[in-house]
Amino acid sequence: MTSLWDAVVGQDEVVATLAAAAARPESMTHAWLITGPPGSGRSVAARAFAAALQAPDDPEGTSHEARTAFNGTHSDVTVHVTERLIITIDEARTLVQTAYRTPGQGRWRVIIIEDADRIAERTSNVLLKAIEEPPPRTVWLLCAPSPMDMLPTIRSRCRQINLRVPEPQAVADLLVRRDGVEPALALECARAAQSHIGVAGRLARNPGARAYRQRVLAIPSRIRGVGDAVLAAGELVEEATEQSKVATAERDAEERVELMRNLGVTEGEKLPPSLRSQLRQLEDDQKRRARRALLDTIDRALVDLLSYYRDVLVVQVGSDVSLINTAVEERIREMAADSTPEQSLRRMQAIGRTRARFDEYGTVAPLLAIESLFIALRPQG
Amino acid sequence: MPPSRRKPAGLNPLDLDAIPLAPVVLVKGSEGYFVDAVTDHLLALAKQRDPEVEVTRIDAAAYQPHQLDVITSPSLFEERRHVVVDGVDAASDAFITDGLAYLEQLDSEVGEVSMVLRHTKGVRGKKLLDAIAAAGLPVVQCDPLKRDTEKVDFVSARFRAAGRRASADAVRGLVEALGSDLRELAAGVQQLIDDTTGAITPDVVQRYHGGRVEATGFRVADTAIAGDGAAAVTLLRHALSTGSDPVPLVAALAMKLRTLAKVAATRGRGGASAADLGLAPWQIDRARRELSGWTPEGLAAAITAVADADAEVKGESREPQFAVERAVLRVAGARAGR
Numbered sequence: 001m002t003s004l005w006d007a008v009v010g011q012d013e014v015v016a017t018l019a020a021a022a023a024r025p026e027s028m029t030h031a032w033l034i035t036g037p038p039g040s041g042r043s044v045a046a047r048a049f050a051a052a053l054q055a056p057d058d059p060e061g062t063s064h065e066a067r068t069a070f071n072g073t074h075s076d077v078t079v080h081v082t083e084r085l086i087i088t089i090d091e092a093r094t095l096v097q098t099a100y101r102t103p104g105q106g107r108w109r110v111i112i113i114e115d116a117d118r119i120a121e122r123t124s125n126v127l128l129k130a131i132e133e134p135p136p137r138t139v140w141l142l143c144a145p146s147p148m149d150m151l152p153t154i155r156s157r158c159r160q161i162n163l164r165v166p167e168p169q170a171v172a173d174l175l176v177r178r179d180g181v182e183p184a185l186a187l188e189c190a191r192a193a194q195s196h197i198g199v200a201g202r203l204a205r206n207p208g209a210r211a212y213r214q215r216v217l218a219i220p221s222r223i224r225g226v227g228d229a230v231l232a233a234g235e236l237v238e239e240a241t242e243q244s245k246v247a248t249a250e251r252d253a254e255e256r257v258e259l260m261r262n263l264g265v266t267e268g269e270k271l272p273p274s275l276r277s278q279l280r281q282l283e284d285d286q287k288r289r290a291r292r293a294l295l296d297t298i299d300r301a302l303v304d305l306l307s308y309y310r311d312v313l314v315v316q317v318g319s320d321v322s323l324i325n326t327a328v329e330e331r332i333r334e335m336a337a338d339s340t341p342e343q344s345l346r347r348m349q350a351i352g353r354t355r356a357r358f359d360e361y362g363t364v365a366p367l368l369a370i371e372s373l374f375i376a377l378r379p380q381g
Numbered sequence: 382m383p384p385s386r387r388k389p390a391g392l393n394p395l396d397l398d399a400i401p402l403a404p405v406v407l408v409k410g411s412e413g414y415f416v417d418a419v420t421d422h423l424l425a426l427a428k429q430r431d432p433e434v435e436v437t438r439i440d441a442a443a444y445q446p447h448q449l450d451v452i453t454s455p456s457l458f459e460e461r462r463h464v465v466v467d468g469v470d471a472a473s474d475a476f477i478t479d480g481l482a483y484l485e486q487l488d489s490e491v492g493e494v495s496m497v498l499r500h501t502k503g504v505r506g507k508k509l510l511d512a513i514a515a516a517g518l519p520v521v522q523c524d525p526l527k528r529d530t531e532k533v534d535f536v537s538a539r540f541r542a543a544g545r546r547a548s549a550d551a552v553r554g555l556v557e558a559l560g561s562d563l564r565e566l567a568a569g570v571q572q573l574i575d576d577t578t579g580a581i582t583p584d585v586v587q588r589y590h591g592g593r594v595e596a597t598g599f600r601v602a603d604t605a606i607a608g609d610g611a612a613a614v615t616l617l618r619h620a621l622s623t624g625s626d627p628v629p630l631v632a633a634l635a636m637k638l639r640t641l642a643k644v645a646a647t648r649g650r651g652g653a654s655a656a657d658l659g660l661a662p663w664q665i666d667r668a669r670r671e672l673s674g675w676t677p678e679g680l681a682a683a684i685t686a687v688a689d690a691d692a693e694v695k696g697e698s699r700e701p702q703f704a705v706e707r708a709v710l711r712v713a714g715a716r717a718g719r
Contacts, residue, residue, distance in 0.1 A: 226677040227646020230639055230684070361695040368635045371642075372688030375681045 004052060004061025004070065008045045009174045009197060010166030017161065018045065022052035029159040031131050031140040033116075035147050036163025039196025042143040043079075043114045045163060049141060050077050054106040065106065076106035080113045083289045085362050087115070092123045096130040099138050109138045116142035117149035124151045132157045165195050175204050191324055194307060199300065212239065216301045217308055217328050220335060220377060229374035236301060237367045244293035252286045295358055298366055302373075306351045312336045313344040339379065350376035391522035394419050395538065400521055402426040402495050404487050407469075407513045409500040410523030414563040416499055419521050420465060423497050427463040434461045441472035441498075449479045453494045462494045469500040469509070480509045484516055526563060532556045535563075539570045540581060547581035554583050558590035561597070598625060598633030601709065606637055606671055610713030617709050627694040627701040634687045634712060637671075642680050644668040679715040686711035 005015045021027045032049070034042045047070045048061075054074060055066035065074065072079035078098050080091065095111055103109040113119070119127070131140050131154065140158070147155050147162075171190035174197065175181040181189070181204040192213065193200035202209050219236065223229050259282050260266075263275050271279060307324040314321055315336035323329060336344075354373040357364050392400050394415035400406070400422060408419045427434050437452050452464055469476070480498075500510065514520050526532050533552050540547040555573075559566040569590065577585055601620055605613035620630065643658045644665055658665070690708035694701040 225646070226680045226684070227642055229681075230642035231646055234639075234643075357692045357697070361692055361697060363695045364692050365632065365635065367639075368632075368684075368688050368691050371635075371639065372685045375684055378681070 003059055004055075004066055005048050007174070007178075008041050008048050010170035011041065011045065011163050014045060014161055014163055018049045019052060022049065022056055028139075030134050030138065031142070031158040032161055033142045033144065033147060033150065033155065033158035034161045034163065035144055035149075037165055037196075038145060039193065039198050039200075040163040040165055041197050042163060043112070044197070045161070046112045046114075046141040046143055047072065047079070050074070050108075050110040050112060053108045053110060053139065056107070069106070069110070072112070074106060074110075076103040076108065077110045078112065080111070082115055082118055083292060084285075085118065085288065085292055087113070087119045087123060089120075089123045089126060092119065092126045096126060099130045099134055099140070102135070103137050107137070109135075110141065111138070112141045112143070114143050117144040117146075119150075121151060124154050128153055128157070166197070168195050171195050171197055171200050175201060179205060181205070188327065191322075191326060192304075192307075194303075194324055212243070212301075213304055214327070215239075216304045217325060217331075219305065219374070220308055221331050223374055223378045225378060226375055229378050230371050233367060233371040233374045237298070237370055240294055240297040240301065240366075244290060244297050248286070248290050248293050252290075255282060255286070291362070294366065295362065298370070299355060299358060302351055302355050305377075306348060306355075308332065309344050309348045309351070312339070313341055313348070316341045316344060343380075347377050391520055394521050394523045395535065397422045401519060402430065403519050404492065404494065405484065405496045405498065405513060405516075405518045407498045407500065407510060407518065407520045408523060409510065409520060410525075411502050412523045412525040412563060413501065414567055415521075415523035416501055419523065420497055420499060423495070424463060424465070427461070427495050431461040434463050436463045436465065438465045438467060440467050441476045442468045444473045444476035444479075446475040447479065449476070449483055453483065453496075455493065459493055464494060464496040466496065466498045469498045470502045470505050472506045472509075477506050477509050480506075481512055484509075484512050484518075487516070529553075529556055529560065532560050532563075532566065536566065536570055539567070540574070543574045545574055545581055548583060550583040551581045551586045554586040555590065558586070598630040599637070601630060602633040602637040603671075605634065605709045605712040606641070606716065608674060608713050608716035610710050613709045613713050614706060617706060621702055621705075627705045630705050631687060631691050631694055631708065634708060635684075635691065638680065638684050638687060638712070640664055640668045641672055641675060642684065645672055645675070645677065645680065648672070674716050683712040683715040686715070 005019065008015055021029065032046075034046055036042050036045075051061055051066040051069040054069040054076065055061070055063050058066050061067065061070065068074040069077045078095065080087070080095060082091070095113070099109065099111055101109060134140065142150070142154070142158060144150055147160055150158075168187060168190040171193070172183065172186035175186040175190065176183050179201060186200075186204055189203040189210075190200045193203055203213065216236070219232050222232055256279075259279065260271075263271075263278065265271055265275070308328070311323045311325050311329075311332045312335050314323060315333055316339075323332065325332060350373055354369050357369060358366075394400075394408075394410075394412075397418065400419060402423055406419075406423055408416050410416065424436065427436075439448065439452070452462070456462075466476075472480075498513070500506070504510075510520075526535060533549075533556055536552045536555055537547065540552070555569060556566065559569045573581055573585065573589060576589075598620065601613055601616045604616055617630070621627070640660060643660065647658065648669070660668075686708050689697075690704045693704035698704045
C-alpha cells in the first residue's frame with residue numbers, strides 16, 4: 001500500500017512520531033525542528049508532515065489537499081526555500097506576518113523553513129515571538145542540519161525531531177520505486193551519494209553528473225606535483241562554473257523577461273533610467289544565486305574527494321566497513337598502498353578545512369582555495 | 382553628405398599640432414587628460430582664427446531637441462562660433478538625432494561654426510560616431526597610456542618640447558612616482574619645467590617627488606616573486622597607504638603564482654602550448670624568466686601562504702593588512718629558501 005510517508009526513507013521512528021502528532025491533537029506541538037544530515041530528507045519529512053496535517057483522513061496522500069500540501073502549493077502551506085547564502089530579515093518578517101493569518105481552507109497554517117540554519121542571529125530574533133506563541137492553528141517546521149545550528153532560544157521553543165542517515169539499500173529502493181532506476185545502479189549511486197537522497201537521485205538520473213563525479217575521483221591519482229595540482233584545480237573550478245551556469249542561466253533569462261513584462265517594457269525597448277535600479281537588484285540577486293550554485297557544486301566535489309580518501313583510510317587501517325566508491329576500488333587500493341594513514345588523515349583534514357572556509361567566509365576565491373587544497377593533496381613525505 | 386576628405390582614422394592626441402580645427406571634431410577615449418588637452422588645443426585654434434569667437438558649452442546628456450539648430454544657425458554678421466559638446470557618451474536621443482541631421486548638411490570647410498564632441502566612455506551613440514568617421518571628419522583617439530614605456534615616452538616628449546634635457550633615470554623616477562595618473566604626471570612634468578633650471582637629473586626628481594612610489598598590486602607581486610622580501614614589503618606599505626585594498630593585492634599574488642605553477646607544470650613536458658594554458662605568449666616568456674630560483678616545494682609553500690591570506694583578508698583574521706604582509710614575506714621567502 002502506498003502511503004504519503006513513502007518518500008521519507010528509512011526513518012520509521014520519525015514517521016511514527018509525526019504521524020501520531022498529525023492524527024492526535026494531544027501529541028501535536030506548534031513548532032518543530034527537524035534536523036538530520038544533508039540529504040536525509042528533512043524537507044521531505046516536513047512536507048509529508050504538512051500533508052498529513054492538512055489531510056488527516058487520507059493516509060495514502062492521494063487527495064487534492066495532501067498533494068498540494070506536499071508540493072507546497074497548498075494555500076495554507078508556505079514553503080520557504082532560499083537560494084541565497086542567508087535568509088534576510090525582510091523574508092523573515094514576511095513569514096511572521098503569514099504566520100498570524102488564519103488558515104483559509106486547511107486545518108492548519110503550516111510554515112516550512114528549509115535551511116533554517118541560514119537564518120542570521122538578528123533575523124532569528126524576529127522569529128522568536130512568532131515561534132514561541134503562534135496563533136492556535138499555526139505550525140512552524142524548521143529544517144536544519146543540526147540542532148546546534150540554531151540559536152538556543154529558537155531550539156528551546158521547538159520540539160526536535162532527528163533524522164538519521166538512511167541505509168544505502170533504503171535509498172536505492174526509493175530510487176527503484178520512484179524513478180524506475182536499475183537496482184544495481186541505484187545501489188551504487190546511493191553508496192556514492194552516501195545516502196544523500198537528492199544527490200543519489202541526481203546521480204542515478206543524470207549520466208553527466210555520474211561522469212563528473214568520476215572525473216573528480218580521478219583527481220587524486222592525477223596530482224603528482226604542484227603543477228598538476230594547479231592545473232587540476234583550474235579544470236575543476238572551470239567545470240563547476242560551467243555547471244552552475246547551466247543550472248542558473250535559463251532561469252536568469254526567464255526572470256529578466258518576466259521583470260521586463262511586469263515593468264511594462266517591451267522586448268528590445270530601452271529600459272528607462274528610473275527603472276534600472278530594479279533590474280540591477282534582480283541582477284544582484286541572480287549573481288548571489290550563481291555564487292551559491294558555484295559553491296554548492298564545488299562543495300559536492302569536495303565531499304566526493306573526502307569520501308575517496310575516507311575509503312583509502314578504510315583500506316589502510318584494515319577496517320571491514322564497506323567502501324563508498326566501489327567503482328574505483330582498484331585505484332583506492334593502489335593509493336592506500338602508496339601512502340600512509342597519517343597522510344590520508346592530513347589530506348582529509350585539508351579538505352575539511354577548505355570546506356569550512358568556503359562555509360564561513362563565503363567570499364574566498366574558489367580557484368585559489370582549491371589550488372592550495374590540491375597542493376596539500378599532492379604526494380609528500 | 383559633404384565631399385569626403387579622407388583622413389586616417391584616429392589622430393594621436395600626443396601630436397597636437399596635427400589636429401586641425403574642423404566643422405566637427407570627435408574626441409573619444411577614456412584618458413581624460415588627453416580629452417581635455419585636445420579640447421583646449423582646439424579652443425586655442427578657434428580663438429587664433431577669430432579672437433571674438435563665441436564659445437558655447439553644452440551637455441549632451443541634458444540636450445533638448447533642436448538646441449543644436451539654435452546654436453549653429455547662420456547669423457547675420459557671420460560671427461564665428463565654437464561649440465564644445467560634453468558627455469556625448471551619455472547623450473540624449475534628441476542629440477543623436479539632431480547630430481546626425483547636422484552632419485548631413487555640413488560643409489567640409491570650417492565655416493562659421495566649429496564643434497568639438499567629447500565622448501569619454503562606452504559606445505553610446507555609435508551611429509553618430511560612425512557617421513563622423515565616415516564623413517572623413519577628424520577623430521582623435523584618446524586611449525590611456527598603459528605601459529610604462531609609453532609613459533616614459535610621453536614625459537620625454539614633454540621635456541623635449543620645452544627644450545629641456547632630462548636623463549633617462551630622472552624620467553623613469555618621475556613615471557614611477559606619478560605614473561598612475563596621467564594628469565598628475567603631466568602636472569609634475571610641468572612643475573619641473575617651470576620651477577627648475579638646467580638639465581633634469583634624478584636628484585631633481587628625488588627632491589620634488591622623493592620617497593613617493595605608486596605601487597600597484599602587480600608590482601608588489603612581481604617584487605615578492607623575485608624573492609626580494611624587503612622591497613616587496615616596502616612597496617606593499619606604499620600600496621596600502623595610498624589606498625589599495627588588501628583583497629586585490631592577494632588576488633594579484635595568486636594570479637602570478639598560478640601562472641608560474643602552470644608554466645612550470647608544462648616546462649617539464651613541453652607538451653602544452655600557450656593556448657592550452659589560456660595565457661598570452663608574453664606571459665609565458667615572463668613566467669619562464671621568473672621561474673628561475675623557484676622549486677616546486679617553494680611554489681607549494683607560496684600558494685598555500687597566499688590561500689591562507691585570502692581567507693584571512695576575508696574574515697579569518699582581524700588584521701587583513703598584516704595577513705597580506707605576512708603572505709608577501711612568505712612568498713619572497715619561499716623563493717629564497719630553496
